[in-house]
Amino acid sequence: MSSAIEILGVAFAIVVIAAIIGYYARVRNASLEQWAIGGRNVGTLLIWFLMAGEIYTAFTFLGVPGFAYTFGSPAYYALSYGVLAYLFSYILLPKIWRASKKNGVITQPDFFRERYGSKALSTLVAIVGVIFMVPYLELQVSAIELILGVMGNNLILPAFVMIITFGVVAGYVVMNGLRSATFTSFFKDGLALVVIIVAIIAIPILRFGSLSNMMHQMVLAHENYLYLPGHSPLGLSWFFSVVLMSSLGFFVWPHAFQAFLSAKNDNVLRKNAIFLPIYNVLLLVTVFMGFAALLLYPGLTNSNSAFLVLVKGTFPSWWTGVVTGAILLGSMVPASVLLIASSTIISKNIYKDLIKKDASEKSVTTVARVFVIIITAVALFFAIELPALFVNLLLVGYSGITLFLPGVALGVFWKKATKVGVFSGIVMGLATNVIFFLVIKQYSAIVYPGLLGLLVDAVVTVLVSMVTKPPSEEVIKGFLEA
Amino acid sequence: MPIILAMETKTMKKVLFLIPFVGILVGGPAVNGIHMLVLDMPFIMFWLFLWFFLTPIITYQIYRMDEKEKAVVK
Structure with a gap:
């Protein structure tokens, strides 16, 4: 009982420190552009933490150990997709950044609207983007719920946990905006690195004598976990398809897209x-x-809690509290970045572009903040009604988001890409995903459905683009020669 | 002559770009059959670990070529 109080007390103190940092970093009376992309003026160091924002999160602390705990080697996928994503980003991002700056793009749907001259397309991108951000947000929200549950024993009632989670995440974002999230990322990553380094030094020594002993025990007890397919049907081709899909999709996440647009210049990227x-x-x-x-x-009944249980069983409660605080930030900060992106998209690309064209900037900002609360509630609802392995939530999100890649990449590299091509590509890709996820799902352990969706999407986009009319020369110049 | 050189750099950059993709996506599954621990890691994990460092080296080479090209254009 008292240890739970101590753990949560320390964790709470860390969240408060982060909130104070966020509060001081915020911009007073921020415009939407400032709230959403930090006024396109974020320098090298902070952009580093925004671009790395995906790396040390609740998914890392809870999802990856949980995946390794349940299935073993398929978790190695998490080691590799980021590496390839950054290499890919070297080619793609600077060009998109220049094109976006030249054309006044703030959100991902803006990019589609300006490049392809179609509000139907930008609306599709807005809706699909927001829908597939929800599973990712669900991951973050369930992580907070799980952390408070495991660390708090029965100290806090579940319903109360929900309300706290909700209030903390939504309130934090509405107040602060992207600039704060960026500064908080700095603190979050510093803490995360310390926590991880302490864990890899202390846990093997305290519990097994050494890492080498621990791994030899693994070889003796669970050798099959160490090599693909592990304790699962997920084999070599699954690994290939998931790493490829995730690395290609990494920077087309609407929030990642908005994050790198906030860079000061393309060299930083x-x-x-x-x-x-x-x-x-x-x-x-x-x-x-x-x-x-x-x-x-x-x-363990919930493998997502593997790391939490391990920490709690190894460290004194004050350090467990620090770890808990780090993981809480690891879900709050990414959750806020996701919420900022999704609510900006709704207010700017659905509310302003479609419903109320003469809306003042103030009302667009208000709508964005109201949607922060609505989207958080939706994610919380799914977290309660449809709990899932964190890895699966992330991958489902990826499957939808990656469908934007042909439109984004061809948008800056191929002058023939057209709105009809990209629109039909996304729709056919979605249909492929639905068929392989829901109807003939027995193949999903062989090739991850999201990659098939992307493949269909790319082929359809190219073929249809070749027979339809591209936008004017001038528009294309603004994107291809940026 | 300069045109040929330029083309070579372009191809070179493409090849460099593809190396980590092949190394991880094809190389990873290819070394999965090797059952031994290196630095306390199963071999495939160790192989993927190497690319955390090889990839930046390769990207840096591409970056250097880009910078050189920029200097030539100027």
């Missing part, structure tokens, strides 16, 4: 892309943590 893979290296630790939990605490 190139330089960061070179070195960011090294920053991912500590992801290794999270896989080891899944294995450690498997050896020490087999049979």
